Amino acid sequence: MRIDLITVFPEWFDSVVNLGVVGRAVRAQQVQVKCWNPRDYTLDRHRTVDDRPYGGGPGMVMMTAPLSAAIADARADGAPAKVAYMSPQGRRFDQQAAQHMAKQDRIILLCGRYEGIDERLIDSEVDEEWSIGDYVLSGGEPAAAVMLDAIVRLLPGVLGDERSAVQDSFMDGLLDCPHYTRPEVYAQQSVPAVLLSGHHGEIERWRLKQALGRTYLRRPDLLEQRGMSPAEEKLLAEFLADTDHHQE
Numbered sequence: 001m002r003i004d005l006i007t008v009f010p011e012w013f014d015s016v017v018n019l020g021v022v023g024r025a026v027r028a029q030q031v032q033v034k035c036w037n038p039r040d041y042t043l044d045r046h047r048t049v050d051d052r053p054y055g056g057g058p059g060m061v062m063m064t065a066p067l068s069a070a071i072a073d074a075r076a077d078g079a080p081a082k083v084a085y086m087s088p089q090g091r092r093f094d095q096q097a098a099q100h101m102a103k104q105d106r107i108i109l110l111c112g113r114y115e116g117i118d119e120r121l122i123d124s125e126v127d128e129e130w131s132i133g134d135y136v137l138s139g140g141e142p143a144a145a146v147m148l149d150a151i152v153r154l155l156p157g158v159l160g161d162e163r164s165a166v167q168d169s170f171m172d173g174l175l176d177c178p179h180y181t182r183p184e185v186y187a188q189q190s191v192p193a194v195l196l197s198g199h200h201g202e203i204e205r206w207r208l209k210q211a212l213g214r215t216y217l218r219r220p221d222l223l224e225q226r227g228m229s230p231a232e233e234k235l236l237a238e239f240l241a242d243t244d245h246h247q248e
């Protein structure tokens, strides 16, 4: 996959593309990441990309010309791609969206700054708008980094063990179960005995029970959306009895 970033702070992505899972995927050429800086498409000495808003008011607005030139070069540099604008007004990004994007050959992520981008550029160049949550960031870069990370870890072969992504929260409409590693006893708390039993069937059953229980307690909305099989309903009832919670 190829991910292009339109950003006035390409250095913002240095650690994103060098470290951890994404860094490994970049080195293994499972994903290519390329930045395009709108400042490289300015003609003035100060490399100006913003100007005062028409109608007055605080802040600055990103101008159309440097952005459209950067987007045009990005578009021309490979397979056709949608331009996604990082925006608090966009559709909420979630695991389903990440899964969908991970199936695309290419995507261009447009990072705004200041008060945002001249609306005419959005109207003419942007195919979709994505928000990472109901709060306002000072730039689209952190949002693009979040989306990039969530997408790249889903690309085939990127995670060492394909099962890791499948077991993650939201993949099956549930939150993930709790995890434990050595030592067996920490601060007088033991690892649940079933995880040491070597019984794969029992371990799977325990994990599903914990995932159902956690989702019920922390995100009942997810469980309602997903539904449960009769066997899962029984497991959840067991979880609630074990943990002294009562089903509503």
Ligand code: SAM
Pocket (backbone or CB within 6 Å): 085, 086, 087, 088, 089, 110, 111, 112, 113, 114, 115, 116, 117, 130, 131, 132, 133, 134, 135, 136, 137, 138, 139, 140, 141, 143
């Ligand atoms: N005035 C804009 C508004 O209220 O809708 C906010 C502009 S914000 C200070 C600057 C840039 O940060 C935006 O153009 C956008 O690219 C990015 N941004 C801010 N919050 C975001 C969020 N929740 N999700 C995605 N991008 C965001």
